[in-house]
Amino acid sequence: MYKNSRGRPGVTLAAVAVAQFVFALDMAVVNVALPAIRTALGFAPLDLSWVVHVYALTFGGFLLLGGRACDLYGRRRLFLWGLVVFGLCSLAGGLAQAPWQLIAARAGQGLGAAAAAPAALAMLTTTFTEGPRRVRALGVWSAVNAAGGALGVLAGGLLTEYAGWRWVMLVNLPIVAAALALVPVGVPAGARPARREGLDALGAVLATGGVGLLVFGVVRTEHQGWDSPATWVTLATAVVLLAAFALVESRASAPLLRLGLLRSRWVAGANVLVFLAAAGQFAAFYFVSLYMQRVLGMGAAATGAAFLPFSAGMVAGTVVATRVTTTCGPRTPLVPGALLAAAGLVWFAFISPDGGFLTDVLGPSLVTSVGAGLVLAPVAAAATTGIAAHEAGMASGLLNSSRQLGGAVGLAALATLAAHRTGIATDPAALNDGYALGLTATAALFVIAAVVAISVLPRRRTATPVPQPAAPAENRLEGTPS
Numbered sequence: 001m002y003k004n005s006r007g008r009p010g011v012t013l014a015a016v017a018v019a020q021f022v023f024a025l026d027m028a029v030v031n032v033a034l035p036a037i038r039t040a041l042g043f044a045p046l047d048l049s050w051v052v053h054v055y056a057l058t059f060g061g062f063l064l065l066g067g068r069a070c071d072l073y074g075r076r077r078l079f080l081w082g083l084v085v086f087g088l089c090s091l092a093g094g095l096a097q098a099p100w101q102l103i104a105a106r107a108g109q110g111l112g113a114a115a116a117a118p119a120a121l122a123m124l125t126t127t128f129t130e131g132p133r134r135v136r137a138l139g140v141w142s143a144v145n146a147a148g149g150a151l152g153v154l155a156g157g158l159l160t161e162y163a164g165w166r167w168v169m170l171v172n173l174p175i176v177a178a179a180l181a182l183v184p185v186g187v188p189a190g191a192r193p194a195r196r197e198g199l200d201a202l203g204a205v206l207a208t209g210g211v212g213l214l215v216f217g218v219v220r221t222e223h224q225g226w227d228s229p230a231t232w233v234t235l236a237t238a239v240v241l242l243a244a245f246a247l248v249e250s251r252a253s254a255p256l257l258r259l260g261l262l263r264s265r266w267v268a269g270a271n272v273l274v275f276l277a278a279a280g281q282f283a284a285f286y287f288v289s290l291y292m293q294r295v296l297g298m299g300a301a302a303t304g305a306a307f308l309p310f311s312a313g314m315v316a317g318t319v320v321a322t323r324v325t326t327t328c329g330p331r332t333p334l335v336p337g338a339l340l341a342a343a344g345l346v347w348f349a350f351i352s353p354d355g356g357f358l359t360d361v362l363g364p365s366l367v368t369s370v371g372a373g374l375v376l377a378p379v380a381a382a383a384t385t386g387i388a389a390h391e392a393g394m395a396s397g398l399l400n401s402s403r404q405l406g407g408a409v410g411l412a413a414l415a416t417l418a419a420h421r422t423g424i425a426t427d428p429a430a431l432n433d434g435y436a437l438g439l440t441a442t443a444a445l446f447v448i449a450a451v452v453a454i455s456v457l458p459r460r461r462t463a464t465p466v467p468q469p470a471a472p473a474e475n476r477l478e479g480t481p482s
Contacts, residue, residue, distance in 0.1 A: 008187075012187050013141075015079075019116055020145050022175040023113045025151065026113070027149060036165040051103060053220075055106045055109055057219070058107045060401060063117070064204075064257055064398065065204045065208055066115040066116075067401075068200070068394050069393070070118055070119035070396075076123070076188070080180065080183055082112045085108060086116065086172070087112075087173055090176070109172075124138060125387065125389075136326065139377045142376040146317075151307075153285065153289060154304035156168050157302070157304025200255055203256035211401065211405065214405065214409075215404075215408045221413075266386060270382035272449075273334065273375070274399060277446065279406040279407060279413075280410060283441075286414075287348075291432065294428070314372055315373065317369065325378045331458070333375075333378050334457070335450050337373070338375055338449040339447070344366075348360075353428040383398075414438045
């Protein structure tokens with residue numbers, strides 16, 4: 001039975017799916033348009049990458065805050081405001097006339113997504129009871145998340161080549177409008193709380209600063225290098241802030257992240273898994289895209305179209321994983337999924353400078369994508385197993401943070417590894433060697449993910465609920481998600 005009887009669960013699922021699609025799309029859609037953006041707005045070469053990085057920085061840095069805020073102030077409210085901010089900043093980015101305007105707009109998009117994304121996942125986990133219906137709902141969420149990331153490359157290529165780079169920003173507007181239109185139709189507002197706990201301000205500052213500096217330090221290695229003193233100072237400061245955050249949260253009466261959540265093997269294991277899988281997936285997208293453009297000489301639109309089989313494979317994998325998880329539990333598809341993704345990436349590592357799409361890309365794309373799809377759906381179900389309704393946003397913010405951190409750290413680290421192999425050479429053979437090494441490393445990440453699934457996640461389908469403190473007064477009175 002649905003926990004939320006006042007709303008329409010199908011409409012809630014549709015609104016969440018549309019929103020998650022646009023957030024995932026926006027992580028990839030801009031990448032292919034970067035050369036056109038540089039020419040149009042006059043970006044300096046070292047500044048151009050911040051069009052991509054600033055979105056990851058603000059999105060990842062504010063996710064924990066967004067997750068807890070939606071528990072305290074209402075999931076529906078944070079979802080709506082996050083979408084509005086995201087849409088307005090997309091419009092501002094599409095109209096940008098100077099580099100700083102586009103970077104500011106991308107930062108605003110990240111802030112909006114950081115508010116709406118955890119609220120969206122929390123609405124699913126509180127609307128659908130734990131069991132088959134929640135697994136199916138999370139399967140839809142995972143499928144559109146996967147499709148958005150893969151189709152972002154296609155959309156970026158087609159829009160840049162045939163409509164102009166501004167449309168990689170403006171394309172978000174009708175999608176956001178569709179999500180907003182669904183909210184009043186079937187997503188309940190929830191009762192006003194009689195009493196509201198204050199937001200953990202110190203924890204919010206430490207978490208946002210620590211995560212933000214960690215992402216900033218890692219993505220800046222593209223220019224500074226891992227051996228730069230500035231890099232080490234930034235990362236060391238991030239570690240200090242995150243350690244202080246853990247100390248503060250262990251003593252706070254209403255923490256931003258209750259550390260007791262991590263005592264659950266489901267929650268801890270799922271977050272490690274999604275960190276590793278995101279690191280491998282983001283890096284694989286990067287290397288394969290560069291291989292097709294810089295080694296095979298494919299254009300932006302052709303490169304985007306070449307990711308269609310990858311997108312289809314991920315959706316197929318999530319459909320299978322949803323069915324298996326419904327009957328056997330989240331752990332069952334995770335291990336074969338991670339190993340299948342690793343096998344596909346090992347196959348990818350045999351790319352050749354004399355190859356082509358049919359010989360070097362299509363086959364490993366299908367194997368890797370099906371394996372990744374088998375991982376994405378059950379990991380979301382695992383991360384929300386045993387979570388109380390009043391901490392759904394907290395758990396959702398943690399899962400989204402792990403995914404964003406994994407993607408940022410993994411991509412930066414493996415891009416550095418590939419660049420070290422390539423050196424100063426720019427010929428296709430040297431670039432091919434660097435990309436092949438990077439793809440081999442992504443395969444290793446998925447193997448480690450399989451080991452984590454085997455050793456950390458419980459064997460039984462159900463687990464002891466996560467130890468819970470007393471629910472806040474507003475949640476006891478409200479009884480349904482906001």
